[in-house]
Amino acid sequence: MADIYQTLISRRATWVALFVVAYAILLSSSWSLLRSILTWYQQNSQNDPASSSAKWPAVYVAVTFGCVFGVISMAAALAVAIPAMVVTWITVLVLLAWKPRSVLVVEGRKITKEITGFALKILLREGNGVAAVCAVVSYFVLVGREN
16 A cells, blocks of 8 residues: 555656645635625625725725735746756756765755745745736726726
8 A cells, every 4th residue: 555655646647636636726715715805895885886985995805806816826836936946956956966965965055045035036026016917907997897
């Protein structure tokens, strides 16, 4: 039984399937969250559409939509970034292989921190960009839909 488990886990197709299932769960829960936020907005905008404060629910919903889409885009980018980070890390460690083991460990830790930090900065920048664009677009869609 352990051999079957080891063989199954070591296959790339298994990891791809696990990623697809995890991403489907993320999308499904995000879709449910977006639908509930949109339902809340529709209830609030129907209560007092002529009020000057009627635009604030649209701002709230737009920012929330932006956050959800930003998180989804960061999750998708992370799926691409992790294998690229691992390949980069392995390449650098192979290039450092001629150094003594103690130096390799110290420099390997330093390089790992640098690669991870660089990748996280890119993920946050891209996710925030997607979130901002989605927030602005969804605000104008919601306000335009009222008119």
